[in-house]
Amino acid sequence: MSDDPTPSGQGRIRSIHVCGEAGAPLESLAEVQALQGRGLAGDRYLKGNGTYSNKPGVDRQVTLIEAETLRALEAEHGTVLRPEESRRNLVTEGIRLDPLVGRTFRVGEVQLKGVRLCEPCGYLERLTGKEVFEPLKGRGGLRAQLLDLADRRAVHAL
Numbered sequence: 001m002s003d004d005p006t007p008s009g010q011g012r013i014r015s016i017h018v019c020g021e022a023g024a025p026l027e028s029l030a031e032v033q034a035l036q037g038r039g040l041a042g043d044r045y046l047k048g049n050g051t052y053s054n055k056p057g058v059d060r061q062v063t064l065i066e067a068e069t070l071r072a073l074e075a076e077h078g079t080v081l082r083p084e085e086s087r088r089n090l091v092t093e094g095i096r097l098d099p100l101v102g103r104t105f106r107v108g109e110v111q112l113k114g115v116r117l118c119e120p121c122g123y124l125e126r127l128t129g130k131e132v133f134e135p136l137k138g139r140g141g142l143r144a145q146l147l148d149l150a151d152r153r154a155v156h157a158l
Contacts, residue, residue, distance in 0.1 A: 011095025013107060014067050015083045018043040022051040023127065026084040034110045034146050037061070040089055051123060058145040059115040065141035067093040077135045085128050088118065088141050097142040104147065112144040 017026035018040050032040045038061065039046030045053060045060040052060065065088040073079050083091040090107065100114035118141035120133050 011092045013090055014093045015091040016040075017084045017086075017089055017091070020044055020047060021049050022053075026087065028084055032089075034062070036146050039146065043089065057115075059143035061146045062090060062112060062144045063088040063118050063141055064090045064092055064097055064144060065118070066095075066097055066139070067091050069136070069139045069141070072139075073132065073135055077131075079130050079132060079135065081128065081130060081132055085130075086141070087124055087127070098139075100142055100144075111147040113147055115143045115145050117141070118143045 016029045016032050018029065018032060019026045020042060021044050024044070027042075029042075032042065034040055035046065037058070040062060044050035050060060065083075065086050067083070070081055070083060070086065070091070073081055097114070098117065101116060102114060104111060104113045106112070117138075119138075120136035120140040122133060124136075125131060125133050
């Protein structure tokens with residue numbers, strides 16, 4: 001597989017991550033329940049206790065990052081950022097996320113809408129102790145909203 005994912009088409013979920021409170025390490029899961037209009041079961045933002053939970057909006061329901069970005073970070077900067085260290089819920093492979101801003105797309109049974117890019121922040125650097133802010137600018141992932149499916153739809157990792 002090429003490290004240049006296609007702009008649209010069939011991507012895959014490589015891993016799933018949630019954590020119950022701000023600053024806690026993310027836990028890797030084989031599947032997670034998606035709750036319509038709310039977020040992922042067990043995640044800090046669903047519970048309202050994430051670092052940025054005090055900022056209103058739907059853009060923290062699900063966050064995604066490309067596995068290709070994590071590999072490029074290592075290849076280009078020598079920085080290994082494990083998927084769970086990225087603080088993103090879903091790590092994808094084989095699909096470009098940036099073009100999904102403003103678009104509706106599916107992840108398995110779950111329908112999402114890309115809300116905005118998920119740019120890196122200084123908080124990520126402080127938690128990981130790794131210089132990732134500059135290298136991840138413009139490729140930090142996607143923030144998405146969970147749409148119109150019944151509660152308790154599962155998202156599965158490969």
